[in-house]
Amino acid sequence: MVVLSKPALEQFSPIKTCKPTSTAFFSNIPVIDLSKPDSKNKLVRACEEFGFFKVVNHDVPLEFMNTLESETIKFFSLPQSEKDKAGPPDPFGYGNKRIGTNGDVGWVEYLLLRSTSTNAFKKIPNFCCSAVDDYVSAVKKLGCGVLELLAEGLKMKEKNVFSKLLMDEESDSVFRLNHYPPCPELQALSGRDLIGFGEHTDPQVISVLRSNNATGLQISLKDGTWVSVPPDQNSFFIFVGDSMQVMTNGKFRSVRHRVLANSRKSRLSMIYFGAPPVRARIAPIASLMKEGEESLYKEFTWCEYKKSAYMSRLADNRLGHFQK
Numbered sequence: 001m002v003v004l005s006k007p008a009l010e011q012f013s014p015i016k017t018c019k020p021t022s023t024a025f026f027s028n029i030p031v032i033d034l035s036k037p038d039s040k041n042k043l044v045r046a047c048e049e050f051g052f053f054k055v056v057n058h059d060v061p062l063e064f065m066n067t068l069e070s071e072t073i074k075f076f077s078l079p080q081s082e083k084d085k086a087g088p089p090d091p092f093g094y095g096n097k098r099i100g101t102n103g104d105v106g107w108v109e110y111l112l113l114r115s116t117s118t119n120a121f122k123k124i125p126n127f128c129c130s131a132v133d134d135y136v137s138a139v140k141k142l143g144c145g146v147l148e149l150l151a152e153g154l155k156m157k158e159k160n161v162f163s164k165l166l167m168d169e170e171s172d173s174v175f176r177l178n179h180y181p182p183c184p185e186l187q188a189l190s191g192r193d194l195i196g197f198g199e200h201t202d203p204q205v206i207s208v209l210r211s212n213n214a215t216g217l218q219i220s221l222k223d224g225t226w227v228s229v230p231p232d233q234n235s236f237f238i239f240v241g242d243s244m245q246v247m248t249n250g251k252f253r254s255v256r257h258r259v260l261a262n263s264r265k266s267r268l269s270m271i272y273f274g275a276p277p278v279r280a281r282i283a284p285i286a287s288l289m290k291e292g293e294e295s296l297y298k299e300f301t302w303c304e305y306k307k308s309a310y311m312s313r314l315a316d317n318r319l320g321h322f323q324k
């Protein structure tokens with residue numbers, strides 16, 4: 001048995017654990033090949049059923065993915081005192097264990113960045129801005145391409161209904177780099193899994209995630225079962241966010257997901273959260289509603305939703321306040 005000394009245990013104590021779930025990977029995650037003509041219909045079905053899918057043949061240069069990964073490793077390998085200079089996250093900057101400002105904690109350290117401004121790097125002099133810029137431009141293009149296929153799949157007249165929100169100069173999109181250090185001792189001691197990033201839905205329109213080949217990501221199925229996502233460092237995983245759920249009047253579901261700490265391997269993830277401009281109005285789109293179908297949500301602006309989201313705990317049902 002591994003015995004932890006008291007100070008070692010104390011560093012984990014505020015972090016939640018959960019009952020171990022099946023370690024088997026879920027094999028039914030939709031895989032969408034963007035080079036295939038039927039991808040738009042498959043995308044719609046994936047958003048309805050899971051709110052989550054993997055995309056392959058995505059056109060994001062491997063070089064951008066690898067360069068950013070090396071830069072990220074370099075940053076997270078700096079001495080703690082150097083990393084702390086880039087914090088605290090307000091909400092942008094370096095954060096360690098604390099997620100948001102309402103008491104959530106996880107076995108994770110991260111950099112949260114504005115996706116469009118060089119100001120994002122003022123606090124992080126050691127970081128290579130061009131690696132982030134190249135990568136973010138490419139994943140934004142990928143996200144917009146997926147949103148346009150979705151609009152086509154939903155038979156909407158304007159194919160940029162969703163993508164124009166991310167393309168807007170004032171889009172409030174953000175970018176996040178997460179590092180989950182391995183944690184062998186605690187798991188052996190407690191027989192439970194340690195939470196890296198607690199369960200939540202993403203508030204934005206869509207999130208585009210790439211990780212290294214370390215396990216940890218889980219999604220919740222419609223019936224509430226947690227399943228493990230097999231990592232794939234060459235592909236992207238897309239999450240439907242709350243704003244997309246509202247715009248489709250609940251036809252697409254924003255997927256609950258979480259990350260469990262890996263006992264042996266560091267997990268690194270890079271996520272682009274595609275968001276509307278702050279003044280954009282978020283409401284169900286009339287052309288997506290059947291005759292007589294009622295809107296499930298009160299109207300709100302992204303600014304209002306974001307404010308309310310940032311006052312909530314990670315696991316809260318943030319759309320609850322906006323339901324009719």
Ligand SMILES: C=C1C[C@]23C[C@@]1(O)CC[C@H]2[C@@]12CC[C@H](O)[C@@](C)(C(=O)O1)[C@H]2[C@@H]3C(=O)O
Pocket residue numbers: 091099100101102104112174176200201202203204273309310311312313314
């Ligand atoms: C606990 C929180 C962290 C979060 C803001 C919030 O109050 C609730 C939503 C959280 C979340 C989840 C998705 C993204 O990682 C994130 C950047 C976002 O927009 O909403 C985080 C927020 C955060 O880490 O500040």
Ligand SMILES: O=C(O)CCC(=O)C(=O)O
Pocket residue numbers: 176178197202209211217257258259269271
């Ligand atoms: O790091 C991951 O794999 C997912 C993290 C996440 O869900 C988030 O940052 O919102």
Ligand SMILES: [Fe+2]
Pocket residue numbers: 200201202207257
């Ligand atoms: Fe998330």
